[in-house]
Amino acid sequence: MAGDGTTQLIDEKGKRLDGRKLDELRPIEIKIGVLKNADGSAEIRMGKNIILAAVYGPRELHPKHRALPNRALIQCFYRMSTFSVNDRKSPAPSRREKEISMILSNALTSVILTEKYPRTTIDVYLQVLQADGGTRCAGLTAASVALADAGIPMKGLISSVAVGLANDKVVLDLFDIEDQKGSGDLPLGYSPILDEVSLIQLDGVFTLEQFEEALHLGIKGAKEIYEIQKLALKEKYSAIRNEVADEIKPSKKEVKEVPKEEVKEAPKKEVKEVPKEEVKEAPKKEVKEPPKEEVKEAPKKEVKEPPKEEVKEAPKVKEKEEKEDE
Numbered sequence: 001m002a003g004d005g006t007t008q009l010i011d012e013k014g015k016r017l018d019g020r021k022l023d024e025l026r027p028i029e030i031k032i033g034v035l036k037n038a039d040g041s042a043e044i045r046m047g048k049n050i051i052l053a054a055v056y057g058p059r060e061l062h063p064k065h066r067a068l069p070n071r072a073l074i075q076c077f078y079r080m081s082t083f084s085v086n087d088r089k090s091p092a093p094s095r096r097e098k099e100i101s102m103i104l105s106n107a108l109t110s111v112i113l114t115e116k117y118p119r120t121t122i123d124v125y126l127q128v129l130q131a132d133g134g135t136r137c138a139g140l141t142a143a144s145v146a147l148a149d150a151g152i153p154m155k156g157l158i159s160s161v162a163v164g165l166a167n168d169k170v171v172l173d174l175f176d177i178e179d180q181k182g183s184g185d186l187p188l189g190y191s192p193i194l195d196e197v198s199l200i201q202l203d204g205v206f207t208l209e210q211f212e213e214a215l216h217l218g219i220k221g222a223k224e225i226y227e228i229q230k231l232a233l234k235e236k237y238s239a240i241r242n243e244v245a246d247e248i249k250p251s252k253k254e255v256k257e258v259p260k261e262e263v264k265e266a267p268k269k270e271v272k273e274v275p276k277e278e279v280k281e282a283p284k285k286e287v288k289e290p291p292k293e294e295v296k297e298a299p300k301k302e303v304k305e306p307p308k309e310e311v312k313e314a315p316k317v318k319e320k321e322e323k324e325d326e
Ligand code: CDP
Pocket: 001, 085, 086, 087, 089, 096, 131, 132, 133, 134, 135, 136, 137, 176, 179
């Protein structure tokens, strides 16, 4: 919430209360894959802010009637721990938390390829462990890399930072006092690869020039954050690649040469020659030829020649009779 702008936030040398220049980010540290149970996770430290991001999904949505037929529903849950601020924060979800959850869900929806997972939900939990101004922006930056860690396809990462007015000067990355006492607060979510603004809010009063300057400064800051996000993702995946490479190729140290002395030839099995005497030729099996069946010649049937019919020659007619006939 922007203040009245009367508090001295910039000294004569042009330095801010924490010693930064007007266009300087707080130190940022991003770690990927910090939560074992989440599909993707990240921890961001931006100045004194400490925020955890956990991504679950795509998964089935309950109640089912809330599911969208053509795309995944992106649900972001921004929560502040009771111990994250000086005054104990009520554990019940506040209106502020609900509003931040909604605008972060919208910002993430604009870069996720939601149409790839119809009727599902992708849940992004942001837990603020320590707050020091600009937690929604730091949370969005962390959510973006946690989604990448979960393997959710995206058009690009979102890099987010707040720009504000401190003593009428445009300053980058507001911390808690600047956020409370400054006269303007402009949280910005920007995708450098798409050159698109996915989140913009404005609290306080900016002149047109101040707004344009704030927008340019915010984009410049987002581009710097983008480099840190990419580095964090690369670090994690190059570590995995090295691990895998180590598993495939055993290191030289592990390959110990066996000292020659130790190489004992396997004792040849003694082949005892069998004394010749003992070599008894296996008795040849008597091959008994099967007894030839006595082929008895079939007794020749006595072929009795049929008795020659006695051919009785016709009695010769006496020559005498012939002569008589004549
Ligand atoms: O954190 P962000 O700037 O995105 O949101 P804000 O509503 O502008 O809050 C600015 C800061 O106020 C937070 O970062 C906290 O440090 C502080 N705050 C608090 O002390 N107690 C709350 N219940 C909410 C915010």
